Amino acid sequence: MIVRIAQYSLRKRLVFGVGSTIAILLAQQSLTMFAHGRLTFLLISASLPFITVLFGASSGALLLLTGILFGALWMDPIGQLVVPGHADQIVMLAYTVVGTFLVVAGQQLAKMAQRAGRAEAATRDAAARVLQVERDSRHRFDVALNTAGVPFFIVTPVLRDGHIAELRWDYLNEAAARLFNPAAGVIVGSSTLYVSPAGWDADLLLSRLAPLAERDGRDAFDVRVDKAEGDQWFHVVAASLSGSVVAWFGDVTARVRAEWALEEADRRKDEFLATLAHELRNPLAPIRQVAEILAQPRLTDEGRKWCVTVLRRQSAAMALLLDDLLDVSRITRGALTLRKEVVSLREVVDEAVEIARPILGAKAHELVVKPPPRPLHVEADRLRLAQVLGNLLTNAAKYTPPGGHIELATTAEDAEIVLSVADNGIGIEPDKLSAIFRMFSQVNRDHHREGGLGIGLALSKSLVELHGGRLTASSAGKDRGSCFSIHLPAEIRVVASPAPARDAPAVVSALVRRRILVVDDNVDAADALTALLELERHEVRTVYSGEEAIDILRHYDPEVVLLDLGLPGMSGLDVARRIRTMPATREVTMIAITGWGQPDDRARTAEAGFDFHFTKPVDVAQLNEAIDSAGTAA
Structure with a gap:
């Protein structure tokens, strides 16, 4: 009580002290009316420590002096300060000694009360600060979890007969709460068996999370949710926390669908490669068989014509296959115009x-x-x-x-x-x-x-x-x-415009011969093309590298050069540039024969000085037209 009163404000202590003093004086006055004056010392001495605690040692000393004067006035002879009686002097002395002791004790008590008050105030301040820190931490916790956008929850087990019978929702951030059906109402405090995210399997939550509530550990698993717009997948990461379970979970539907798409693409890729091998073998098989037939000595003209027909048809099929593949590549790169x-x-x-x-x-x-x-x-x-x-x-x-x-x-x-x-x-x-x-x-x-x-x-x-x-x-x-x-x-x-009149195409004599140089590092391709040109009655020379081509041009003057681009060492483009710088061959007709047919490939051949660009396998009719466009025959 004294410690609490000592912590009052000065105004409150003054009011309390004045009131107490008045009460003491009134009580003392009443006692002096019915009893001997020395009895009043008991009341004054009892109030000395109280007044000292309230107002300090000086107030206590003043009250002690007041008591001495008061006692002297009411002792015999009444109204005088002189105390002649031996007994009264002893009482006065005892009052003075005891009163002084009480004032000193009150002063010490006041100091103790002040220290106790400061300690209590410090304790209250510390408790308030701890409470505020806890509130701030909870607020930051809520803000962090709510702004993260990742669903988070805490569940606590409910025990029956020593076993976990169900889990109770103890905390959910805003992202997790949005996954619940609005009709669920109150979620926190509800059982996971009766209230769970829309479409989730409550038994799965209990079976996967209950073990973590019984022992420390972590777990991660996927949850599939059936929805009207299709399956949705969540990845849950859970961990034990002081008998409860905390868990994060994120929507991984896009990842799961991407994985499925990759698996499907991989499967389709394997099927495509298997089918591509099948498609390539289809024309290759008859081509190889026809090659064996053509090698037979008893082959008739009719059989030879059939072989030629098969070769043309199967090579055309392969060319169409490659064209489709190239067109797909161009479209995916946006290069097809x-x-x-x-x-x-x-x-x-x-x-x-x-x-x-x-x-x-x-x-x-x-x-x-x-x-x-x-x-x-x-x-x-x-x-x-x-x-x-x-x-x-x-x-x-x-x-x-x-x-x-x-x-x-x-x-x-x-x-x-x-x-x-x-x-x-x-x-x-x-x-x-x-x-x-x-x-x-x-x-x-x-x-x-x-x-x-x-x-x-x-x-x-x-x-x-x-x-x-x-x-x-x-x-x-x-x-x-x-x-x-x-x-x-x-x-x-x-509306179609009228077609312009055209001259009749000039008929080129089959006997017109050209001097032709064939350059290709593929010996079979070079020899086959040479044989075809010789059947057309052309004069043909064949070499298998760029260096040989430059060397033969020093003593051979062709009208047409059929040049492969992918030559080892000196490439076909380098050979073409050298040919255009040589005075004797500057005007020769150069035809690129290559497997490269992209627009940028054609641009490079044009820059190198080629007149025509044909992709393998070459259309014979187009090749003949290009050869016929060469200069005057020898």
């Missing part, structure tokens, strides 16, 4: 039919072509459009049993122009229609024997989209045929 011109759709259809004619004839299909009622002309890349239509016809032929029916129809509407290819073949199951335009996709894997790398439709779709159109597919189901349609915007339709 269209060469648009005014073209008749009838010409496009005719070229597409020519592309697919070998397989159509081999499988004895009936092809019905339905042209539009009136001629249609569009501004498009004739070669690419014919390539797309040819791919659709080839696919229809491949996946239609022998003797099937294929129909190619062209219609012109106000909004678009449609070229459709319909067949009565194996058809496409409805759930696989969306996959047929993906790269390297083959929805009928049981028909690998029919050929195809799974790039034809993907390439065709990209080429049609470059024209501003779209490619669609439909099917009534398995074994009920399918229909592929090219939809071109009506804006590309144009």
Whole structure:
């Protein structure tokens, strides 16, 4: 009580002291009216330490002196300060000694009260600071967890019969709370068996988190959540914390789907490589067999013609395969550009039919072509459009049993122009229609024997989209045929200009001979090309390196040089530059024969001085035209 009073403010202590003094004086006055004056010393001496604690030693000493004077006045003789009685003198002396002791004791007590008060105040301040630090820490904890955006929660086990029967939500940050169904109401304090994130398996949470509440440890696992918009995946990382369990969990749906996509891409890549090997072996097998047949001494002219036909057809098939692969590469790199011109759709259809004619004839299909009622002309890349239509016809032929029916129809509407290819073949199951335009996709894997790398439709779709159109597919189901349609915007339709008059092409005599130099490090390719040119009655020299080519030009004057680019040592481009600097060969016709056919490759050959650029395998008719364009024959 004294310690608490000592901590009062000065004003409060003054009021309390004045009141106490008045009460003491009134009580003392009452005692003096009914008793001998010396009895009043008891009351005054009792208040001395109290007054000293309240107001200090000086106040206590003043009260002691007041008491002495008061006692002297009320002792015999009353009203005088003289105390003649021996007994009264003893009382006065005892009062003075005891009072002095009480004042000193009150002063010490005041000091102790002040120290105790300071200690208590310091304790209260420390407790307040600890409480504030705890509040600040909790606030920072909440802010950090809520702004992190990563769901976080704390669960505490609920025991029944010594075993964990359920878990209770003790804390959730805002990101975790958003995953709960709003109808769940109060979450914190609820059981995980009855309240859990929407779509989560409560039993899974209990089985994976309960062991961490029983012993220290960590765990990480994935949770699959079924939702209307599709599966969603969360990765949970949990750890023990003083009998509770803390856990972070993040949405890893994008990662899981990416992993699935990579696995699917890897699988499709393996299938593509297997199919590519199959596709390459298909033409290589007859080519090799024909080579053996041509080596037979009893081969008839009719057999030789058949061999030539097979070689041309199979080499053309390989060339188309490589062209498709290169076109896919160009499209994915954005390097493919269209060469648009005014073209008749009838010409496009005719070229597409020519592309697919070998397989159509081999499988004895009936092809019905339905042209539009009136001629249609569009501004498009004739070669690419014919390539797309040819791919659709080839696919229809491949996946239609022998003797099937294929129909190619062209219609012109106000909004678009449609070229459709319909067949009565194996058809496409409805759930696989969306996959047929993906790269390297083959929805009928049981028909690998029919050929195809799974790039034809993907390439065709990209080429049609470059024209501003779209490619669609439909099917009534398995074994009920399918229909592929090219939809071109009506804006590309144009009115054809009158064709300019052309002179009749000059007929080049088969006896015109050229002096030709063939340069190729592939001996078989160089010798085969030499044999072909010699059959055309040309004079041919053959070398197998760039250095040999430069050396032979010192004593041989060709009109045409057929030059491979990928030569060891001195490259074909270096040889071409040297030829253009030599006075004797400055005007010679140079033709690049190479496997490189990209636009930048053609730009490099043009810069090096080549007149023509042909990719392997070379079209013989085009090569002959290039050779015929050389200077005057010798």
